[in-house]
Amino acid sequence: MKFSNYLKADFYKLKRSNWIWIMPLILFGVVLLLYVLLFILMKLYETGEVEPDPTNTLILEASALGRSLLFTAPSESNLTILLMVACAIFVSSEFKSGMTKIRLSRGANKVGLYFSKFIMLSGVTVVYTIGTFILSAILSLCFFNLNGFTALEFGYLIRSIVLSIYINLSIISIYMMLAYLVRNMGGTIGACIGTYVVGSLFSTVAALFQEGTPVAEIFNCVPSRLLTFAGFAGEYDLAKTLELIFVPLFFIVVCNIVSIFTFKNRDVK
Amino acid sequence: MKAITTNKLTKVYKDAKVVDEVSLTLNKGDIYGLIGRNGAGKTTLLRMITGVAKPTSGSLSIYDDELELPQDEALKRIGSLIDFPSYDPSFTAYENMKFTATSIGIKDDERLKKLLICVGLDPEDNKKAKNFSLGMKQRLAIAMALIGNPKILILDEPVNGMDPTGIYEIRELLMDLNRKCDVTILISSHLLAELTKMATCYGIMSNGKLVREIRGEELNEMSRPFIRVVVDDIKKAVPILAQTFANGNDFQILPGNTIHIFKEDETISHIEDTFNMGGVKVTEVAKCDGNLEEQLISMLGGPKSHDEIF
Numbered sequence: 001m002k003f004s005n006y007l008k009a010d011f012y013k014l015k016r017s018n019w020i021w022i023m024p025l026i027l028f029g030v031v032l033l034l035y036v037l038l039f040i041l042m043k044l045y046e047t048g049e050v051e052p053d054p055t056n057t058l059i060l061e062a063s064a065l066g067r068s069l070l071f072t073a074p075s076e077s078n079l080t081i082l083l084m085v086a087c088a089i090f091v092s093s094e095f096k097s098g099m100t101k102i103r104l105s106r107g108a109n110k111v112g113l114y115f116s117k118f119i120m121l122s123g124v125t126v127v128y129t130i131g132t133f134i135l136s137a138i139l140s141l142c143f144f145n146l147n148g149f150t151a152l153e154f155g156y157l158i159r160s161i162v163l164s165i166y167i168n169l170s171i172i173s174i175y176m177m178l179a180y181l182v183r184n185m186g187g188t189i190g191a192c193i194g195t196y197v198v199g200s201l202f203s204t205v206a207a208l209f210q211e212g213t214p215v216a217e218i219f220n221c222v223p224s225r226l227l228t229f230a231g232f233a234g235e236y237d238l239a240k241t242l243e244l245i246f247v248p249l250f251f252i253v254v255c256n257i258v259s260i261f262t263f264k265n266r267d268v269k
Numbered sequence: 270m271k272a273i274t275t276n277k278l279t280k281v282y283k284d285a286k287v288v289d290e291v292s293l294t295l296n297k298g299d300i301y302g303l304i305g306r307n308g309a310g311k312t313t314l315l316r317m318i319t320g321v322a323k324p325t326s327g328s329l330s331i332y333d334d335e336l337e338l339p340q341d342e343a344l345k346r347i348g349s350l351i352d353f354p355s356y357d358p359s360f361t362a363y364e365n366m367k368f369t370a371t372s373i374g375i376k377d378d379e380r381l382k383k384l385l386i387c388v389g390l391d392p393e394d395n396k397k398a399k400n401f402s403l404g405m406k407q408r409l410a411i412a413m414a415l416i417g418n419p420k421i422l423i424l425d426e427p428v429n430g431m432d433p434t435g436i437y438e439i440r441e442l443l444m445d446l447n448r449k450c451d452v453t454i455l456i457s458s459h460l461l462a463e464l465t466k467m468a469t470c471y472g473i474m475s476n477g478k479l480v481r482e483i484r485g486e487e488l489n490e491m492s493r494p495f496i497r498v499v500v501d502d503i504k505k506a507v508p509i510l511a512q513t514f515a516n517g518n519d520f521q522i523l524p525g526n527t528i529h530i531f532k533e534d535e536t537i538s539h540i541e542d543t544f545n546m547g548g549v550k551v552t553e554v555a556k557c558d559g560n561l562e563e564q565l566i567s568m569l570g571g572p573k574s575h576d577e578i579f
Contacts, residue, residue: 002374009372013357016364098355099368102413105319105351106373107344267322269352 006116014120019089023082024131030078035139066144071160071231073136079128080224083172084192086124091117091179092188101268110263118176125168133161156233163230163244170223170248173255180259199224221247270297271332272421272453273318278327280313287313289477295455300447302468303457304565310477311457312352315425319349348419350427354410358399362409363392369413388412389438403430411439422454440467461562473568481568495529498540499553509547
């Protein structure tokens with residue numbers, strides 16, 4: 001059976017699924033709310049109705065705030081949560097409904113089916129990540145400003161977009177692995193949330209240690225933490241560059257191997 | 270001509286042998302009824318045949334005109350409904366058909382619509398499958414199994430939850446597919462009466478084993494109307510039987526001094542007189558209707574008694 005048929009079928013499923021359109025709308029609503037709240041807060045500071053926090057100077061300058069929100073857009077948890085839900089619906093629900101069983105009973109190849117899903121979800125990840133940047137750019141321009149945006153900054157932004165996509169692919173690999181292990185929607189979402197919480201815990205611990213120390217570097221090696229580094233508008237040192245290249249690659253390779261092994265060796269209910 | 274054979278196919282889950290060395294033969298053109306109590310291993314056997322579950326040991330061969338095919342190639346010629354009706358609940362009937370067809374590379378949309386009409390579903394209906402009744406879900410699953418004109422159909426409880434009209438329609442559809450399109454069918458069902466209306470051979474499973482395979486004609490033969498006679502001395506009765514009924518198929522000796530006489534023109538009074546004249550006392554005699562369902566139930570070990578709860 002041709003691999004292109006699996007891709008076509010999965011693309012057909014994506015096109016017909018409501019969640020593919022509903023989730024970006026939710027994302028848009030949440031991001032818009034964040035911009036509106038920050039905008040109101042900034043206006044209150046400007047009018048002097050509220051005293052600003054002296055340690056947080058970022059919010060006092062519209063241009064800096066707009067840039068910061070743009071660069072850190074994909075490291076917001078919203079996108080990660082959307083990817084979780086996408087994995088649970090797109091992979092786990094197919095096990096639960098028996099559609100995976102139907103496809104296998106028609107001679108489908110398990111590795112082919114897996115990669116078809118992975119490619120489709122990677123596509124969703126790319127679209128959602130770029131969409132998040134575009135949305136943040138539009139809202140930053142509307143609510144704040146991006147005055148004096150240089151070519152160098154634009155270069156950093158492009159790098160940030162590429163790195164965010166790359167790291168999000170490692171996140172989707174982890175969530176797909178969980179979906180192939182758990183094989184039901186609720187369980188997958190639960191396992192993904194658990195993983196996300198552990199990742200956040202690692203990020204919190206990493207932040208407690210001085211950057212560059214071995215302990216901090218170990219705790220930095222979680223994809224959600226790497227997302228925050230992806231939004232950095234400046235030069236990386238060699239260690240950070242290697243970390244940003246190899247850590248996501250490690251997660252992509254290992255998680256895909258575990259998923260395929262599990263799928264091939266466990267019976268489908 | 271063989272369509273499917275299994276050779277000592279076995280499935281072990283943890284410590285439980287769910288299917289135990291099953292060697293089954295499904296011939297081309299047959300409607301093979303697989304029967305057994307709940308938990309006998311029927312569904313697991315069908316899951317292994319359709320490639321959804323891996324056998325622990327044993328082998329499976331699927332043929333096309335005597336040529337054994339590799340399993341993944343063979344599965345393309347098999348349509349199946351295993352365990353429960355599988356469908357995407359968020360899709361309409363047509364979308365489910367389209368998704369399955371796309372996955373196996375079939376583009377004929379008109380045929381998909383015809384299949385839905387054939388099983389009694391409306392291809393234009395926008396109702397999501399999650400809102401279907403159980404019978405509608407079964408119909409959809411059968412339509413999905415028919416995508417790609419399969420040469421073999423493997424159906425696990427296909428009429429579960431259907432109304433009598435639906436059961437009749439699906440039976441007619443399956444029999445038409447078998448007769449007109451030469452589709453070989455392996456079907457498991459708890460509805461024995463329904464199964465006996467279409468099956469041409471039967472496999473009886475018990476505790477994971479295939480305890481017997483029997484042709485439909487053989488079962489019909491065993492299910493002829495008969496006269497049940499109980500005598501006081503079976504040893505004396507045997508020579509009388511041999512003398513009276515030249516054909517050995519006309520009677521059957523069973524435990525408990527019981528004799529079944531299958532001769533249709535025989536009367537109770539003549540049988541009583543014959544035995545009495547030979548010095549054999551008849552203690553019980555009765556005419557019994559032949560019943561395929563009862564015959565199959567007796568092969569499964571007879572019905573469970575409920576006396577203890579009354």
